[in-house]
Amino acid sequence: MSPRERRPEALVLDPGVLREGPVCEFGSALAVEARGGTVITPWRDRFRAAEAAELNAASDARDLSTATFPQVVVHLQKSRAATFEDLAQAWRILSPGGQLLLTGTNRLGIVSAVKRLAAQLDQSGIVVSNRARARAVRFKRDDGPGPETEMTPPFEARIDAIDGARHEFTVETRPGVFSAKKLDAGSEMLLDALARFVGYKPPKRVLDLGCGTGVLGLAAAMLYPDAEFLLADADARAVECARANIERLGFVDRMRAQWWDAREKPLDTRFDLALVNPPFHYRGPDVDLGPALAIFDSLPGWLGRKGRALLVANRTLPYETPLERVGVLDTLQSARGYKLLSLKRSARSSGSGDRHASGSRSSGSSRALKRSR
Numbered sequence: 001m002s003p004r005e006r007r008p009e010a011l012v013l014d015p016g017v018l019r020e021g022p023v024c025e026f027g028s029a030l031a032v033e034a035r036g037g038t039v040i041t042p043w044r045d046r047f048r049a050a051e052a053a054e055l056n057a058a059s060d061a062r063d064l065s066t067a068t069f070p071q072v073v074v075h076l077q078k079s080r081a082a083t084f085e086d087l088a089q090a091w092r093i094l095s096p097g098g099q100l101l102l103t104g105t106n107r108l109g110i111v112s113a114v115k116r117l118a119a120q121l122d123q124s125g126i127v128v129s130n131r132a133r134a135r136a137v138r139f140k141r142d143d144g145p146g147p148e149t150e151m152t153p154p155f156e157a158r159i160d161a162i163d164g165a166r167h168e169f170t171v172e173t174r175p176g177v178f179s180a181k182k183l184d185a186g187s188e189m190l191l192d193a194l195a196r197f198v199g200y201k202p203p204k205r206v207l208d209l210g211c212g213t214g215v216l217g218l219a220a221a222m223l224y225p226d227a228e229f230l231l232a233d234a235d236a237r238a239v240e241c242a243r244a245n246i247e248r249l250g251f252v253d254r255m256r257a258q259w260w261d262a263r264e265k266p267l268d269t270r271f272d273l274a275l276v277n278p279p280f281h282y283r284g285p286d287v288d289l290g291p292a293l294a295i296f297d298s299l300p301g302w303l304g305r306k307g308r309a310l311l312v313a314n315r316t317l318p319y320e321t322p323l324e325r326v327g328v329l330d331t332l333q334s335a336r337g338y339k340l341l342s343l344k345r346s347a348r349s350s351g352s353g354d355r356h357a358s359g360s361r362s363s364g365s366s367r368a369l370k371r372s373r
C-alpha cells in the first residue's frame with residue numbers, strides 16, 4: 001500500500017466504497033481524482049491545487065445551486081458545527097437514493113459524528129471501510145429533512161482607546177472559523193495592548209493577516225476612523241464572515257477582506273501596521289509552523305519602510321528566530337500562556353514578496369502541548 005493509500009482520507013478509495021459516477025467531495029480531492037466531480041474546499045491552497053490539477057473546485061457548496069450528484073463524500077473536520085454544515089449542503093445536492101459517505105478518524109470523533117447523523121437521518125449508517133483508525137460510513141438520501149446545522153452564536157469584544165474611551169462591539173461567527181465561540185485569549189491580549197503600542201500617531205493603513213472573524217481589524221477600525229484596512233485569510237469561510245462583520249459594523253468604505261494564502265505574494269504594499277494572531281495546526285503530535293512562518297515571511301512585502309507588526313502567540317511557540325530574520329523584535333509582554341511581540345521592519349528585509357511567488361515556503365514543526373488554532 002502506498003503512503004497515499006495509507007492516509008485516513010484514502011478510505012474512500014477502498015473497494016466498494018465509491019460507486020460509478022461523479023462525486024462531490026468536501027475536504028479532500030481523492031475521490032474526485034478517482035471518479036470525477038467537484039471538490040469543495042474553503043482553503044485557498046487546496047482550492048488552487050485542485051484547479052491546477054484541472055479538477056472542478058468550489059470554495060463553498062452554496063455556489064453549486066443547481067448541481068446534483070449520485071454520491072457525496074464529507075471528510076470529518078475538527079469542528080463538529082463545520083462538519084454538519086457540510087453534511088447539510090451534501091444532502092441538498094445529493095440526488096434521491098444517492099449515497100452520502102461520512103469518513104474520518106477515530107481521533108477526530110467519527111464514531112460520535114456518525115451516531116449523531118444516524119439519529120438525525122433516522123437511519124443506521126453502513127460501515128463500508130474501517131481501518132487505519134478511521135472509518136467510512138454510508139447513508140442513503142431519502143425524503144427526510146436531512147442533517148441539522150448548528151448555530152455559532154456571536155461574541156462580544158471591546159477595545160480601549162489611548163484616552164481610555166471604550167468601544168464595545170459584537171462579532172458574528174461561522175462554523176469552522178477560528179474562535180467561533182468566544183474571543184480568543186490571545187486576540188484579547190493583543191487588543192488590550194493595541195492603543196498603547198500605536199501611541200498618539202494613528203496608523204493610515206492597517207493589515208489584519210489571518211483575520212478569522214476580522215475581530216482585530218474591526219477593533220482597530222473603531223480606534224482609527226481615518227485609517228484604511230485590509231483583512232486577509234486563507235479560509236473562505238473566514239473571509240465571508242469578516243465581510244459580513246465589516247458590512248454590519250459599517251466599515252465597507254475603508255475596509256476589505258480578501259481570500260489569500262500566506263504562500264502567495266502580498267496583495268498590496270506600504271501598510272504601517274500589521275496585526276497578527278498566527279495560525280498553527282497539528283500534524284500528528286507536531287505543530288505545523290508552516291502557515292505561521294509563511295505569514296512572517298510575507299511581512300516585508302506588505303509593510304512600508306517604517307511598518308510595524310503587533311503579534312500574539314502561545315508562549316511555547318518558537319517564533320523569535322524566524323521573526324528576527326524579518327525585523328527588529330521585542331517581547332512586550334508574556335502572561336497567561338501567551339506572549340505579545342512587536343516587530344519593526346528592518347531596512348535590510350526584502351519588500352518584494354518574491355519568496356512567496358516562487359512558493360519556497362519556510363516550513364517547520366514543533367512539539368507543543370497547546371490546542372491548535
Ligand SMILES: C[S@@+](CC[C@H](N)C(=O)[O-])C[C@H]1O[C@@H](n2cnc3c(N)ncnc32)[C@H](O)[C@@H]1O
Pocket residue numbers: 177178179184187209210211212213214215216232233234235238260261262263276277278279280291294373
Ligand atoms: C489564530 S487564527 C486568528 C484569527 C483572528 N485574527 C483572531 O484573532 O481571532 C489564525 C487565522 O489564520 C488563518 N490561516 C491559516 N493558514 C493560513 C495561511 N496559510 N494563510 C493565511 N491565513 C491562514 C486561519 O484561517 C485563521 O483564521
